[in-house]
Amino acid sequence: MKAHEYQAKEIFSRYGIPVEQHVLCSTPDEAVTAFRQLGVNKVAIKAQVLTGGRGKAGGVKLADSETLVRQHAQEILNITIKGFPVTRILISEAVDIAAEYYTSFTIDRNARSVVLIMSAAGGMDIEEVARKTPEKIIHCNIDPLIGLPKYLAQRFAFTLFKQAEQAKRMTTILQDLYKAFIENDASLAEINPLVLTAKGTLRAIDAKMVFDDNALYRHPDVQALFEPTPEEQLEATAKERGFSYVRMDGDIGCMVNGAGLAMTTMDMIKLYGGSPANFLDIGGSSNPVKVIEAMKILLNDSKVKAVFINIFGGITRCDDVAIGLIQAFDQLQTDIPVIVRLTGTNENIGRKLLKDSNRFQVAETMNEATLMAVKSVKGETL
Structure with a gap:
């Protein structure tokens, strides 16, 4: 789950991390009122959307008068950034910046630990820094049994700051951020x-937090912040229906029973020159209702041009799966090609049932099925 900047800053403030004054607004009039309330000479007007690249997309502007605040607020509230319409803006006290740094904690799955990432080349071009000059990015793994005591935080702080006073402030920020x-x-x-401001203080003028969905039940206050994107809402709906679903950018919808087989199916599609539209594990049930719900999720994606149903019948019998598919498609109206590969218990019976229904393209092997799916999307003859 992602949090907006203003939400992340609220959490940062609770942990003592210094942030600038700010007010959340949704109209130009509110922005002007916020400018007056802050009582500063200049403000930053920042789009509140759950994506990066706001500055380059025109979602961050500076203003030093009520006229400019109103003008920029109106401009930003009328734009869409990476598919996200801007409905709210943050009016923040503009800070006199002497230097910019990058600091984050995330999960290093290879090391099975939290990793601290820092750079003296922070700002909106940090991705470019990481790509072109990776030596400027510092990685420090945190032992979960030790955490981040003061002596370690101080050691890390001195890698960015040579002056003792600044390193001392950074030490506190690192410990507070790790605790959050x-x-x-x-x-x-x-x-x-x-x-680092011109006065020598440190401020977090942007903030980002992403939370583990599986742990939200332990944090009702965090869960209350959830404002799902359309994709997140779709994934949440799929989860409620007993599926594991992740949307992707391709055009071949996948319906598979088993996570390992689902991953293999996506790999095979890529191998044959296609592009999977999703990861969808429906589990072991052949229940027609479940198949219908899964197909609704797939067909909800306008980019899907073919559906590849890949089923391994172990405990679940292939003839039961075939009957479930036929009953499901009696209720579904779609012209999209549906390719089915059944293998396992009673596979021959299941394939015959599907072929006799004349609704599906039926394959015996994964290679054959994948090729059929890719060719159907490309409009090639099977």
Whole structure:
């Protein structure tokens, strides 16, 4: 689950991480009122959307008068950033920046630990820094049995700051950020940029937090912040119906029983030059209702041009699966090609039932089925 910047800053503030003054607004009039309330000479007007790249997309602007605040607020509230319409903006005190840094905690699955990532080249080009000059990115794995005591935080702080006073402040920020990360079961806690002001203070002028969905039941206060994107809402709906679903960018919808087989199916589609539209594990049931619900999820994606149903009949018999599919498609109206590969218990009976129904393209092997799916999308003759 992702949090908006203003929500992440609220959490940061509770943990003592210094952030600038800010007010959340949804109209130009509210933005002007916020400018007056803050009582500062200049403000930053920032789009609140659950995606990065706001600055480059025109979603962050500076203003030093009520006229400019109103103008920029109206402009930003009228744009869409990476498919996300801007409905709210944050009016923040503009900070006199002397230097920008990057700091985050996330999960290093290879090391099975939290990793601290820092850079003295923070800001909106941090991805470019990581790509072109990776030596500027510092990685420090955190032993889960030790955590981040002061002596370690101080050691890490001195890798960015040579002056004792600044390193001391950074030490506190690192410990507070780590505490916020751990106590909220986050998978990411990021400050970019963490700025050194002209007066020598450190401020988190942007904030990002992503939380582990599986731990949200332990944090009702965090769950209350959830504002799902359309994709997240779809994944949540699938979960409620007993599926594991992740949307992707391709055009071949996949319905598979078993996570390992689902991963293999996507690999095979890529191998044959196709592109999977999703990961969808429906589990072991041949229940027609479940198949209908799964197909509704797949067909809800306008990019899907073919559906590849890949079933291994172990405990679940292939003839039961075939009957379930036929009953399900009696209720579904679609012109999209549906390719089915059945293997396992009673596979021959299941295939015959599907072929006799004249609704499906039936394959015996995964290679054959994958090729049929890819060719059907490309409009090639089978």
